[in-house]
Amino acid sequence: MLTVKHLAKSYDGEKKSLTDVSFSVQPGEVTVIIGPSGAGKTTILRSINQLIRDDDGEILFDNTDIRQLNRAQLRQARCRIGMIFQNYNLIEPLTAIENVLHGCLGTKSNLAGIFSIYRNREKEEALKLLEKVGLAEFAYQQCRNLSGGQKQRVGIARALMQQPKIILCDEPIASLDPKSTITVMDILRDLATNDGISVLINLHQVDIARSYADHVIGINNGQVVFDDRIQALSDTAIASIYQKDANSEGSVVHEF
Amino acid sequence: MNSDVQQVTNFFNTKRLRLSIILVIFGLAYIGASIGLGFQTQSLLNVQAGIAWLIHNFIPNEASQGYWNEIIQQLFRTFIVAVASTTCAAVVSLFLAIIGAQTLTPAITVSWVIRCLSSLLRNIPIVAWAMILLFSFKQNDLTGFLALFFMTLGFLTRAFMETIEDFGTEKIQALQATGATYLQVIFQGLLPEIAVALMTWILYMIENNVRDATLVGLLTGTGIGFIFNLYFKSLRYGAAGLVVLSVIILVVAVELISNLIGRLLS
Amino acid sequence: MIKPENQISIPTRQPAGPRLSIPLRFRDRRRVTILMTLIVLAYITLATLPTMIPSHFKLGTALTSFAENIKIMFWQPHLANTTFITLLGALGQSILLAFLTTLIGSVLAFFFALASTRRLAPTYLVLGIQSLMAVIRAIPTVLWVLIYSVVFGLGANAAVVGITFHSVAYLTKVYADSMDELSPGIIETMQAMGLKKSAIIRQAIIPYMMPSYLSWTFIRFEINFADAIAVGAAAGAGGIGYQLFMSSSFYFNFHEVGVMVYMILAFALVLEIISYRLRTATN
Numbered sequence: 173m174l175t176v177k178h179l180a181k182s183y184d185g186e187k188k189s190l191t192d193v194s195f196s197v198q199p200g201e202v203t204v205i206i207g208p209s210g211a212g213k214t215t216i217l218r219s220i221n222q223l224i225r226d227d228d229g230e231i232l233f234d235n236t237d238i239r240q241l242n243r244a245q246l247r248q249a250r251c252r253i254g255m256i257f258q259n260y261n262l263i264e265p266l267t268a269i270e271n272v273l274h275g276c277l278g279t280k281s282n283l284a285g286i287f288s289i290y291r292n293r294e295k296e297e298a299l300k301l302l303e304k305v306g307l308a309e310f311a312y313q314q315c316r317n318l319s320g321g322q323k324q325r326v327g328i329a330r331a332l333m334q335q336p337k338i339i340l341c342d343e344p345i346a347s348l349d350p351k352s353t354i355t356v357m358d359i360l361r362d363l364a365t366n367d368g369i370s371v372l373i374n375l376h377q378v379d380i381a382r383s384y385a386d387h388v389i390g391i392n393n394g395q396v397v398f399d400d401r402i403q404a405l406s407d408t409a410i411a412s413i414y415q416k417d418a419n420s421e422g423s424v425v426h427e428f
Numbered sequence: 429m430n431s432d433v434q435q436v437t438n439f440f441n442t443k444r445l446r447l448s449i450i451l452v453i454f455g456l457a458y459i460g461a462s463i464g465l466g467f468q469t470q471s472l473l474n475v476q477a478g479i480a481w482l483i484h485n486f487i488p489n490e491a492s493q494g495y496w497n498e499i500i501q502q503l504f505r506t507f508i509v510a511v512a513s514t515t516c517a518a519v520v521s522l523f524l525a526i527i528g529a530q531t532l533t534p535a536i537t538v539s540w541v542i543r544c545l546s547s548l549l550r551n552i553p554i555v556a557w558a559m560i561l562l563f564s565f566k567q568n569d570l571t572g573f574l575a576l577f578f579m580t581l582g583f584l585t586r587a588f589m590e591t592i593e594d595f596g597t598e599k600i601q602a603l604q605a606t607g608a609t610y611l612q613v614i615f616q617g618l619l620p621e622i623a624v625a626l627m628t629w630i631l632y633m634i635e636n637n638v639r640d641a642t643l644v645g646l647l648t649g650t651g652i653g654f655i656f657n658l659y660f661k662s663l664r665y666g667a668a669g670l671v672v673l674s675v676i677i678l679v680v681a682v683e684l685i686s687n688l689i690g691r692l693l694s
Numbered sequence: 695m696i697k698p699e700n701q702i703s704i705p706t707r708q709p710a711g712p713r714l715s716i717p718l719r720f721r722d723r724r725r726v727t728i729l730m731t732l733i734v735l736a737y738i739t740l741a742t743l744p745t746m747i748p749s750h751f752k753l754g755t756a757l758t759s760f761a762e763n764i765k766i767m768f769w770q771p772h773l774a775n776t777t778f779i780t781l782l783g784a785l786g787q788s789i790l791l792a793f794l795t796t797l798i799g800s801v802l803a804f805f806f807a808l809a810s811t812r813r814l815a816p817t818y819l820v821l822g823i824q825s826l827m828a829v830i831r832a833i834p835t836v837l838w839v840l841i842y843s844v845v846f847g848l849g850a851n852a853a854v855v856g857i858t859f860h861s862v863a864y865l866t867k868v869y870a871d872s873m874d875e876l877s878p879g880i881i882e883t884m885q886a887m888g889l890k891k892s893a894i895i896r897q898a899i900i901p902y903m904m905p906s907y908l909s910w911t912f913i914r915f916e917i918n919f920a921d922a923i924a925v926g927a928a929a930g931a932g933g934i935g936y937q938l939f940m941s942s943s944f945y946f947n948f949h950e951v952g953v954m955v956y957m958i959l960a961f962a963l964v965l966e967i968i969s970y971r972l973r974t975a976t977n
């Protein structure tokens with residue numbers, strides 16, 4: 173499904189944020205990336221849909237290297253990669269249904285984007301997705317009036333509207349209360365199990381990872397230090413993922 | 429399910445309908461206003477003719493070089509008038525704003541009187557100010573200074589008052605709770621907190637007044653506005669071009685300086 | 695800062711030494727800047743204010759005459775050379791001029807702003823357009839109208855085009871600034887979904903900037919109304935400004951000026967009520 177090979181990235185050309193990161197993600201599985209702050213989790217996720225241009229490596233999505241695509245091709249590839257964010261990034265002045273429908277605009281014409289022209293099939297799908305995330309009665313609410321957990325569920329519905337093969341989640345639950353956290357994680361788990369979508373999640377909560385993940389990738393200082401099934405994630409493994417080695421010290425101290 | 433889809437369709441249709449109605453109304457208003465004024469839309473397409481004319485005629489020629497002296501001198505006078513009127517108006521405005529702001533005012537009637545006064549000063553057209561003052565103070569820089577002073581006074585009083593009111597009552601009450609006097613609250617609590625905002629307004633006003641000083645000069649026969657009018661009416665376009673150029677340089681320079689100060693303040 | 699749950703212990707380390715000096719220096723820089731600016735402004739003002747007063751100037755006479763004229767204006771307004779209907783028509787002309795220039799200006803400026811916001815446009819376009827607009831803004835509206843009245847002939851065309859120039863330059867800057875305020879994450883999100891630029895503008899930028907678009911456009915309408923009056927007077931472009939100019943500098947009739955000022959104030963009052971309504975409606 174998705175295979176990342178030898179990915180490298182440096183923002184300033186000097187300090188390496190990623191060095192030789194390789195892993196792969198299976199369909200129908202929840203893969204969780206954990207690691208200390210500043211380890212490079214966000215950088216990995218954003219490289220996958222090329223929101224940031226990495227320096228070196230290979231990102232095979234459906235057997236094509238995303239890094240080699242031109243702009244139009246990249247746009248098409250992105251249509252099949254859903255993404256959800258810690259701060260939701262919804263268009264707050266618009267209603268939930270409009271935000272969900274944005275998910276299918278990538279494959280449509282300029283005209284459709286400008287005049288909000290959607291097929292009946294798409295409208296039906298959007299309503300179905302809102303129902304799936306439990307927000308059917310909020311379809312016509314402005315998103316700025318929704319709670320954090322509700323916003324995140326609209327975000328998920330929007331990502332699903334893209335009919336994605338993979339969903340990338342950058343700390344999707346970091347701003348949510350415990351109850352919304354469980355709702356959101358349950359939905360993501362269900363997408364992997366029942367819809368066969370690959371779900372790749374950046375997380376800070378190891379206990380959440382334990383109860384939802386199939387596979388764990390541990391990142392420290394821009395390198396993969398753990399890559400195994402969740403069952404293999406022992407306390408010593410966790411400690412080693414979160415440990416600070418000598419050369420990362422400076423940056424981590426800076427982060428805190 | 430089908431009726432739900434219909435509902436979504438209706439939702440988008442309503443939105444589109446509302447947008448179309450607004451666009452049609454503005455379109456009709458545009459046509460109406462054009463007819464009412466006798467404005468021909470195609471003249472918008474001839475804008476480049478004006479630019480071309482400007483470039484062709486306003487290129488300063490040999491003869492216009494001789495005007496530099498006079499232009500620099502008048503430009504300087506105009507700048508001085510703009511700065512002095514803004515500064516003086518700022519001082520008075522600050523006083524008025526403090527006793528007029530609803531959070532600090534000694535009496536609510538005072539607040540309303542100052543509010544009305546500032547609105548009045550601001551909305552009397554600068555043309556009227558210039559003309560009345562010209563009649564009494566005759567053709568000199570003082571006239572321009574006063575015209576700008578009154579308008580700026582109205583504008584800054586309002587702006588300062590809103591800044592002070594945004595500052596809120598809580599912080600003021602917190603200071604009063606420590607037993608501070610009215611003046612102590614203002615000098616120790618209020619002014620240091622809003623200094624940056626006030627400065628930003630003053631700089632904006634100076635920028636604006638440099639431009640308006642040209643207009644006032646044109647009306648009252650002083651400064652850079654006057655000599656532009658003089659050269660322009662006597663068809664000395666090269667010299668007029670030089671005036672425009674010098675105004676551009678002055679205004680852009682003032683804008684750059686105020687941006688720089690703004691950055692130092694942030 | 696989000697930290698992992700407490701079942702794992704992360705050795706944290708304090709940053710080496712307290713870094714109090716930076717905030718202090720920060721405050722200091724502000725204070726020095728404000729003080730310096732105030733000193734320069736005060737110096738310019740105090741040094742030059744006396745030079746503005748002409749040599750044999752009778753302040754007393756000037757002030758009495760000024761007070762007299764103000765009194766005539768506000769307490770004895772009446773018409774002599776024109777009719778109220780004529781003036782009403784002239785006021786209407788000025789309002790139409792302000793409306794038309796704001797409308798044209800806001801539409802054009804919207805597109806210029808799209809081409810010069812950091813969120814969408816490449817840096818060279820942002821810098822190029824913004825500098826061009828700064829230059830256009832630097833030239834006072836009256837000069838634009840005067841210049842275009844030579845090209846198009848004195849009249850509505852010159853007035854509209856001249857005022858529009860300034861409006862476009864002003865609105866482009868404020869629209870672009872309010873687009874810049876949109877968080878980059880929003881645009882990135884839309885790009886991550888594979889949306890085209892046109893869709894991003896229509897579905898993300900427009901909904902977000904609509905409130906500030908409306909309020910800035912309204913502010914510009916107020917400015918354009920004042921400009922329409924000024925231009926009418928200084929460039930002879932008609933409207934209430936021209937009438938004002940004629941009464942005050944041709945007939946020297948301040949009773950008449952008073953009537954016109956009252957009319958203008960009445961309209962300004964209407965505008966202020968509308969703007970108050972707009973502000974309370976959006977908040």
Ligand SMILES: Nc1ncnc2c1ncn2[C@@H]1O[C@H](COP(=O)(O)OP(=O)(O)OP(=O)(O)O)[C@@H](O)[C@H]1O
Nearest residue numbers: 183184189207208209210211212213214215216423
């Ligand atoms: N835009 C940027 N410019 C420069 N350096 C960056 C940028 N974004 C991230 N970095 C650096 O790259 C490294 C990895 O950052 P990244 O955001 O990927 O970490 P993360 O694991 O997501 O951290 P967190 O858990 O705090 O979100 C960090 O050292 C960071 O300082």
Ligand SMILES: [Mg+2]
Nearest residue numbers: 213214215342
């Ligand atoms: Mg991150």
